[in-house]
Amino acid sequence: MNMDITKQDFGRFVTERRRAAGLTQRQLAERLHVTESAVSKWERGLSYPDITLVQAIASELGVSGQELISASEDHEGRAEKRDARSYRGWRNAILWSTLFAWAAAVITCFIVNLSVQHTLSWFWVVLPAVGLAFSLTTLPLLPVPRPGWLALAGATICLMALLLVVWMQFAAGSWLAITVSGVLFGLLLVFAPIWVALLELPAGLARHRTLLTLVIDTVALIVFLLIVFVALGYPELWVWPVLPILAIGATPIWVTALAIRYLPLSGLAIAAIVTAFLGACAPVINRAIEAVLGTGEPWTLDLSTWNAATMDANIQFLIFIACMGAALLLGLAAVVRAVSGRRAGIAEAQ
Incomplete structure (x- = not known):
């Protein structure tokens, strides 16, 4: 038992909680399979209950084991539990409402497109667009491992599918290669430091995560610019002047990052x-x-x-x-x- 409280403190707390629960000493004793005299001794501060009874007493009195041992109500802990229950309630409400909304949107667009055009045309634009919205809003709420990374992967796949559908149905051209490579480069630029930090690398390489990140981002930028100029029909500009200008612009970034790190x-x-x-x-x-x-x-x-x-x-x-x-x-x-x-x-x- 916690020696910071006296037997009298403990007895008063048990009495208050028993009365709040609407129990008599006899009823509490029957539920705990002890004598009424034992309960009376606890409440009068003459003795403590056996340690094996603490959890059972706490359950009957509607308090936690820690509250019973400390003979005081843990208002902060109870507030946190209420907040947690409230959060789970709101989370489930948002999850199921958005799931229903996305499903209704897909089904409605499917029916309308098929009944009006007698074929599926713009529905294929709606489907990946809804998938993108679902990945960003609802997927992180699902009880799945690594929901953040899963949401990022789902959003990226749906965005690529949306771009592909638009390219196939409405606006074929070189813009698709530029846009897709731009999106992938942006993802690498933002998330490469996080991915590298999370990787389990050999001890010799783990000390050079900053250098590894710089290499990944620089190579990704070089490839992105190559795709852009090839798609535009000017691959020779990638060799000159793009690469020299890239080297000039990247030098301060490399020098600064390496100086800070090493x-x-x-x-x-x-x-x-x-x-x-x-x-x-x-x-x-x-x-x-x-x-x-x-x-x-x-x-x-x-x-x-x-x-x-x-x-x-x-x-x-x-x-x-x-x-x-x-x-x-x-x-x-x-x-x-x-x-x-x-x-x-x-x-x-x-």
């Missing part, structure tokens, strides 16, 4: 290095892309004059200065923290 420095020091690097990239990236495209013009820097000839250079220079200033402040903060930490360590050692 540099054995404090957070402030890494932030200073990354900020300085990104500040240096501001003027360099634009000039590099212009060089690839062959559209480069003289770089005119004049902070006293803001017009079409100086606007880009002035803005890039100010970004460069701002980033370098921020990097300097972050670097100083990193040094101060490191010195303070070293002094604190020496003081503790002494």
Whole structure:
């Protein structure tokens, strides 16, 4: 028994709960298969019941075993149970109402399309569209393993089916390959870090999940751009200038991510290095892309004059200065923290 309460506290609690349940001492004793005298001793604070009777007593008094042992009602626990029951009720109501709604929509469209056109035409557009809505709203509520991933897979399959039906019936063309590859690339871009984090990898590879994610996303982007330009009929543009521009644009992302992941420095020091690097990239990236495209013009820097000839250079220079200033402040903060930490360590050692 819990020693934080006295026998009198326990007795008062049992008495209150017995009366609330509408039971006499004799009735409670009969249900528990003990003597009425034993119940009387509990309530008068003369003795505790045997530990084997705790759950049975709690059940008869309408409380939990923990409430009986602590001689107090667990209002918070009861509120959580009520909330859980309410949530399950709403969840089941939403589940069955949406299931009925989607089924009714499919059956209604099937009947209308068949009775009016005497064939199934636009119904094939409705079917995957309803499947997409079902996957996003109702499927996550079903008692299935990994409902989130199942909903994502179902929504993706239904979306692909919808695009295919529209392409076959209404608008054939190269847009299908571009759209499908764009959707798949978007899924990889968003969910690849999660998938990689959940994978059970060998110890040597597990330390490089960031690098693995970067490789997956970069390869996916290269393939997506290849599909786009092949579908448009300009595969030669993928080789030049698309790939060089992609390399230029991806470099800051790669460098930043790898610096954050692998540099054995404090957070402030890494932030200073990354900020300085990104500040240096501001003027360099634009000039590099212009060089690839062959559209480069003289770089005119004049902070006293803001017009079409100086606007880009002035803005890039100010970004460069701002980033370098921020990097300097972050670097100083990193040094101060490191010195303070070293002094604190020496003081503790002494």
